[in-house]
Amino acid sequence: MMPNEALRFPNGTTIAIAAILVTMPWILPSLTLACEIVVVSTGALSCTLLLGSVGLLSFGQGLYFGLGAYVCATLIRDFGMTALPATITAVVAGGLLAAIAGLLIVRRQGVYFVMLTLAFAQMGFFLALAFPKLTGGENGFGNVPRTTVAFGQLPLSHPIVLYALLALLCFVAFALVQRIIASPFGTVLNSIRQNESRSEALGYDVRRFKLAAVTIAGGLAALAGAMNTLMLSFVPLSAVDVETSERLLIAALIGGVGSPLGALVGASVLSAMSDFLSPIWPRWSTIVAVLLIVTVLFLRDGLLGLGRLLGGAVRSER
Amino acid sequence: MRTRREILAAAAVGVAAPALLRQAWAQQDAIEVGSLVSLSGTFANIGEQVDIGSKVAFEYYKTAAGKPLRYVQLDDQGDPGRAVRLTQDAMRDRGIRFFMNCTNSAIALAVAKEAASGGGVYINQAGADEMTGSLCNKNTFRWPVATYSAVNTTVRPFMKQFPDAKKWYTITGQYVFGDSLLKNLKDVLGEVGGQHIGNSYHSLSDREYSGFITAAIAAQPDVLCICNFGSQTIDVLRQAVSFGMKRNTKILVVWSTGLDQFQSLGPDICEGVYFGANYWHGVDAPGNRLLTGVIKAKLKVTPSYLLTAGWACTQATVEALNKAGTTDVPAVIKAFEGLSYEGPTGLEKVRAEDHQVLKDYYLLLGKPKARMRDKDDYVDVVSAEKAFLSPDKTGCKL
Known part of the structure; x- marks a missing residue:
């Protein structure tokens, strides 16, 4: 159930997200880890929007992530664009592809919807592999220069400028999702999630609303892909593989899909675990699997829900 | 019972510890070499062997250019994106300038660009022709053949x-x-x-x-x-x-x-x-006799290609550092170019024009x-x- 506070915008969550994004570079031991968290949380946000608001489980967000990454990289390297226009174009491309794929995907529900998203993701991966002249194939898309933010100003070669841009884009994405959830459109999406048949009986064109949500989520995933390109100056083939889709979904689920903040929490936990645990124990991903099982079985609202639960318990003791 | 001041002092020491440790490392004046190996993820079976081969070589050589060598393991998890991040961190936070190894070409190509833009030196085992072809750069060298x-x-x-x-x-x-x-x-x-x-x-x-x-x-x-x-x-x-x-x-x-x-x-x-x-342990060459002897003594196994690849990149780096006699990156690159040494496949030579190691x-x-x-x-x-x-x-x- 969507908490009532979520129906206001801006709210406490907006401030919390802004505060986390501003303080992260000072809290974390590395700025690149902060950049990665920002990118993954933006991608996970697309899963949060679909699953938390409309109840659509997508295993295919990696497709749009990859497209965004390739479009942004191509525009910067081959057309000399700067970061902002390249990113905006990538978002539009991701949204368009999601709208086209969505026309087919939203015709089915439940497990068939999930399988279709997976099929599209696989298709994207093999297309990327089949056109190495466009994507670089398994070698990846390289030689992307570190451009400037826009109009030749603010070079991304400066780590703080890069983080500031990524954090700003991430914040805009979170604010947009919060605004959507708080809007009448978001209320309809929520009603579809709770009872699709009843929403249809009330006269809402459920397919059209789902298509809109899929399109927005595709644009968000493409935004994350473009941000990934700005961070790495490179697009690995893994950007478009199913593992990326899984990673975004796992981050969303671990954090909790009840609030956009969950995507940021999930991405932070996942990326930090990967950074801190991998030097200690090579099989660290087992811990992620256990965490996912615990989350799915006992923490329906993810770690964010657990935090709220603990916070509530402390308050009631006082 | 601890006083508030004692607790605050302990906390301050805790916060400052990483910086103090970093300073201590720097004071030892060791040459830190970042090793990009996939110890988790899809390519873990490759990364583990390359990692072991490099570590054995580090234990054997111990020093280069008159300074102690320190092996810095960077687990890229088989993800080129993560490899780039780790390289950026290593260069920015620890001042590492020497890098080696990879478990696939995508990682090597991505790290090569990062090493070049950050002013480092990188030698790897990539199979992709582009490494010493269209995507070659001044700072990167490749051991296996194209x-x-x-x-x-x-x-x-x-x-x-x-x-x-x-x-x-x-x-x-x-x-x-x-x-x-x-x-x-x-x-x-x-x-x-x-x-x-x-x-x-x-x-x-x-x-x-x-x-x-x-x-x-x-x-x-x-x-x-x-x-x-x-x-x-x-x-x-x-x-x-x-x-x-x-x-x-x-x-x-x-x-x-x-x-x-x-x-x-x-x-x-x-x-x-x-x-x-690229390698066979039965080849009779001085460099191979050394390698098989050390690997057999340390690990009680016959060297495979992957163990050797880890060793070979370490050996080439050590040879170049010794030839340069300094850790100054342009000098080490110059030393690499034309470098000739007894490697695991016999006499190996680094070609100056494309930074390919010429080997059997x-x-x-x-x-x-x-x-x-x-x-x-x-x-x-x-x-x-x-x-x-x-x-x-x-x-x-x-």
């Missing part, structure tokens, strides 16, 4: 031995590396009078190849040539042999990793099959189990040759 060399040093001696084996069928991985092998093979066949009668492409995720193999059998080739890498090589060869292709067709695997693949396949499958390889590539022939002198003696060395594209044809502009 696909041109692999094809020319296997197909030409093979054709000399079997001039009547004219009809060739290929099973190729449909990715950049597989396509490069195939293109080079077609070129060589054209030059030596062979005929390429057909090809089956498989994808990066294929595990079942019976359809491709029946297509190859139907074409009735003299030679089945396998142009892919890794576990897919093992699977294609195993299935081709189980379909009986060895009986009336010769099989050539252009790119293999040698011993570890032979151990997976077993002597019965290897017998009579030709393999191309082997054509090996699987021997019968009865002829194996020990449990790792799977093959005979048919030929050991150096064949490299001339620098003006690699596409590398340094």
